[in-house]
Amino acid sequence: MNVPHEMFRSVSIEDLLVKSDxxxxxxxxxxxxxxxxxxxxxxxxxxxxxxxxxxLCGLVSTTLILDSILGLERIEFERLEERKVESVMRQDVPRMKVRERMDRALELMINHPFVCVESESGVFEGILTRSLMLKHVQKETILKQLNKK
Incomplete structure (x- = not known):
C-alpha cells in the first residue's frame, strides 16, 4: 500500500489504540x-x-450467533443458552502485534472495521478501529493544508 509515511511518522499503534479495558x-x-x-x-x-x-481466541458476531440457531422451520432460541461462544466464533481474526508498522494496520482495515492488537506474548491489548485511523488521516491532512498557507 502506498500511504504517505509522514501521516504516520509521529503516531504509533499504541497512540490510536482503544485499550482492552x-x-x-x-x-x-x-x-x-x-x-x-x-x-x-x-x-x-x-x-x-x-x-x-x-x-485473543477469535471474534463472535451477531450473524454467527443467529446462523447457529437457525433451524429448518424456526429460530431455535433455546440453543442460545446451551451453545458456547467457541463453537461459533471465527478464529481467523484480523490481528497484529502492538509494535508492528502502521501501514500493515491500514492494509488490514481495508476489509475490516477494526483490528485486534496483541502484545508480543499474545495478550489482548485492544483494538485499532478504521474510524480512529481515518480521523488521524483527516487531522494530518488538515494540519498539512494549514502549514502550506
Missing amino acids: KVAHVQVGNNLEHALLVLTKTGYTAVPVLDPHYK
Whole structure:
C-alpha cells in the first residue's frame, strides 16, 4: 500500500489504540445468550473472544450467533443458552502485534472495521478501529493544508 509515511511518522499503534479495558468482549466458555446480550447492548456487530489469560481466541458476531440457531422451520432460541461462544466464533481474526508498522494496520482495515492488537506474548491489548485511523488521516491532512498557507 502506498500511504504517505509522514501521516504516520509521529503516531504509533499504541497512540490510536482503544485499550482492552474499554473494549467490549466475551470469554471463551460464555454461552451464546450472553454474547448476544453483549452485542445487542453495545450495538457492535462483532466483539473479541478472550481466554481466561486475556489472550485473543477469535471474534463472535451477531450473524454467527443467529446462523447457529437457525433451524429448518424456526429460530431455535433455546440453543442460545446451551451453545458456547467457541463453537461459533471465527478464529481467523484480523490481528497484529502492538509494535508492528502502521501501514500493515491500514492494509488490514481495508476489509475490516477494526483490528485486534496483541502484545508480543499474545495478550489482548485492544483494538485499532478504521474510524480512529481515518480521523488521524483527516487531522494530518488538515494540519498539512494549514502549514502550506
